[in-house]
Structure formats: C-alpha cells, structure tokens
Amino acid sequence: MPDLHKxxxxxxxxxxxxxxxxLGQALASxxxxxxxxGGSxxxxxxxGVPVRDVSDVTGFPEMMDGRVKTLxxxxxxxxLALRDNDAHVAAMQGHDIPEIDLLVVNLYPFxxxxxxxxxxxTCIENIDIGGPAMIRAAAKNHAFVTVVVDVADYEPLLAELDANDGATSYAFRQTLAQVAYARTGAYDAAVSTWMAGALNDVAPRRRAFAGTLAQTLRYGENPHQSASFYRDGSDRPGVASAVQHQGKELSYNNINDTDAAFELVSEFLPGDGxxxxxxxxANPSGVARGATLLEAYKKAYDCDRTSAFGGIVALNGKLDAETAEAITEIFTEVVxxxxxxxxxxxxxxxKKNLRLLTTNGVANPATPGITYRQVAGGFLVQDKDTGMIGLDDLRVVTRREPTQDELRDLLFAWKVAKHVKSNAIVYVKDGATVGVGAGQMSRLDSALIAAKKAERMAEAMGLPAPLTKGxxxxxxxxFPFADGLLEAAAAGASTVIQPGGSMRDDEVIAAADEAGLAMVFTSMRHFRH
Incomplete structure (x- = not known):
C-alpha cells in the first residue's frame, strides 16, 4: 500500500x-x-465544469424519484477495489468498473x-441511503480512496493535492475516513432517535448520541483531564448556540456553569419581568426578579456576595449599560x-477577560428533551425535567393559608429549587433568594447552611435581621422529619412549599401548624443530583 495515491x-x-x-472547477483544473x-x-x-453522469457509468438511469442512482x-x-490486489484489478477490468479515487458526498438534510x-x-423521504453506503465504502477503502463529507474539508483537500502533486497521503485519507464514519454514525443516530420519538418509544433497545465538535478545550474540570465541547444540532437558545463577543475562551467549567445559569434564568420568561x-x-448563589435588570441583579447579588465573586451571571433580557456597570464592579467569569x-x-x-455571550432569546423551560449521564459500563437516560406547577396545583395542608404575596414567593422559590443540587433548600423574600442550601447529605443541613449564609449577609450589609425573616x-x-422544617422556621420562614409524600407528613404538618407556618404541597419533586 503506497503512502501517496494519485x-x-x-x-x-x-x-x-x-x-x-x-471545488468542481478546482478539481477539473x-x-x-x-x-x-442529478442536481450536483x-x-x-x-x-462549465465538465461532468460525466453516474448513469453513463452504471448503464441505468436514475429512478424511483432518485432513490436508486449510485447503488x-x-x-x-x-x-471498494483494492488497487494492489490482482483479483480485484482483474474484476474491475472484466466488468468495466472505473476506479474512483475521491468521493465527495454530503447527505440529505434529515x-x-x-x-x-x-x-x-417527509422525514422518511429525507433519509439518505446511497450517500451513507458510498461514504462507508470509500472510508473502508481509505488505503486508496479519499472521502470528503464536510464542506469545511474542501480547502484542506485542495491544499493536500497541491502539496503532493495531485495525490493524497495515507494519514490524510485515514483522518477523513474517521470523520466520514463519525458522520454516518451521527446521521444514523439522528434517524433512530427521531423514529423512537415518532413511535413514542421511551426506552428503545439501542440508543445512540452524536455531536459535532464545537471546541477543543484546554482541559476538563481539572488541568490533568482532557476535554472537548460538542453541539448536538438542536436550536435551543443557550451556551451551545450563543455568540461570544469578547473574553477568553470558555473552559469546561465555564460552559457547564453557564448552561446551568441560563437554564435557570429561562424559567422566568420575559413576560414574567x-x-x-x-x-x-452549577448552583445558584442568588436569583431575583426586579422592576429592571439592574434591580434584579442587585437583589440576586445581595443573597450571597461572597459566592458571587468569580461567578456566572445570566439575564432573561437585553443587557443594558446600568446593569453592565454593576456587574463589572466585581470579578465575573461569564455573562x-x-x-x-x-x-x-x-x-x-x-474587562478584556470577561466573557459576554448572547443567545437571541431565552430557552423555553417546557420544551421536552433528554438528559444522559455516563456511569461505569453504561449511561443513564431520562426525560428533561420540564415539570412545572401553578397556583391551581398547590394544596394547602396547614390551618393557615398563604397570602397572595406569599404564594408568589413560594412559586418563585420552587422554580429556583428545581435548579439547585439536592438536597435543596431555598429561602425567598420579595422575589429574591435570600438563602440557598445545596448538595448536602441531609435536608436539615441544607436548611441550616442557607440560614447561616443569610445571617452572614445580614451582618455584612448592616441589616437588623436576616432576610429569611418572613x-x-x-x-x-x-421533609422526611420535622427537624428540617423547624430549622427553616427558626430562621424566620413563614411559608413552606414542598412535594409532600413522606410517611411522616402528618408529623411535619403538625409541626408547621404549631409554628404558625403556612405550607403547601406540590405532589411533584425536583431532585437534581
């Protein structure tokens, strides 16, 4: 097998x-x-590019609406013929089969x-058959055949031909073969995933995922880990589709945290204010609504000024100058x-190192999707958590009913809790988080930590009492036991929203009544591990 093949x-x-x-002009020249x-x-x-129709080679016209032309x-x-195999060469000569040294194919836009x-x-008709078959054949025979499946590789192909006097090197063909197999694999994954959805099959026997490289990252979560960022082709507004206007290249942790931030703020559609x-x-240090983005930012910042340093800021509206000035008062990684x-x-x-990303819209929190996570020997797949509740979904279980203002804060707190790592406890007052406890092994500890953070912020801001009061x-x-609820009551909480469903619900309700709390059940939980 020669390294160079003309x-x-x-x-x-x-x-x-x-x-x-x-490309055609360059090759012909x-x-x-x-x-x-057909159309090509x-x-x-x-x-004016000289072309020979494939039908002249096969002796058959294109037929069945183009379904049969290259098969x-x-x-x-x-x-597929091996040029250094005498039997293959003899078969080509005996059956008048022309050698094809270069295949350029991109697939129907499924x-x-x-x-x-x-x-x-319509989707079925846009499943390419001949294209993947040719791509796989050419990629298999990359010892002799160059296969190009991406427009982005046209220029590298021509440069390779110029560098090698009209030939390509084995290493070049090998690289493009890998790209080709990845493309057909991604294509088949897209078809199978779509068909599973069309059949409403939530657990297909085989599941495939695919993506297109967006960025090779400097490293992963830690410097000794390599990492890359891939796009899945969806049009959901977010970090993958955003335009970066300035700042350093995003890191693995930047991308992960920015995604968490934008998904959370997208719970609040522009119509919500x-x-x-x-x-x-990946956890919120502060979330707030306000009459303006500036007010919302200041309220979110006041929840935990310490953790906000070096954080990610996500907004649900167009960034203005006043808000930008406030954000730049501390070190922020990404906006x-x-x-x-x-x-x-x-x-x-x-601030040349501050990354600014724009998305041209917020993500719809109700849009279905899937999430997946690797475990040893496999991966877990689930529906995206699109669970949402409204006033009509709440069930008051205590003697005292919450007021309308309290209900607004309860629903706000519930939206935020959905995006906090379990066990999650979120205190909210006047449309802003005032204490967040995340990722603890017990709900009691989360309640305690969130309250302690609120106390610390009250001291730093010179307030007479923590904002968790009321x-x-x-x-x-x-709450599996009443202790976590009582810790929240001790911090000053006056209303509680939780899923309910514990064996000790009666105990917890009785404790809430004794403390004078108003409590509602949602019958829905939001674990986020």
Missing amino acids: VTRALISVSDKKGLIE RGIEILST AAALRAE HPRIHGGL EETVAGGADYD PAVAIIKH IAPGADDAAREIFAR SAVASDAF
Missing part, C-alpha cells in the same frame, strides 16, 4: 451545494475526471428536516443574556 477520478454527489462550483449525479451534475455543468457494482466496485417540524413521510441568576459551581446593547458592550470591553422556603423533596 487522484484521477472523483465522484461528487452533494445535497449542500455550498462551495460545489469552486487539476485534470481530475468528475462523475456526478446539473449545477456543475451550468458553470450499483460499477460505483461500489470503483470505491436533521434539518426534523428540526423544521416536517411530517413523518426582568430576572437575573448568579451561578457558582449570558438574550442580547446586549452597544453601551453595555462598550462597558464590558474594558421568607418563603422551598424544599425540592419532602
């Missing part, structure tokens, strides 16, 4: 015509014969068709928002 004949069949004419099909051949011919021994033989909401039959979330290590006005961007430009408290799961 390209004398190419087969081009592309759905995405971007760069097609330039290098004396390479071009075989092509017509586009090349229209620009033929004279095509696949030309892709993913885009699904994303556009097309009906079942301005909202801001400040995240540290993500649907947009930012020119004045805000000028202010951020003074607050609403949310627990992401039921």
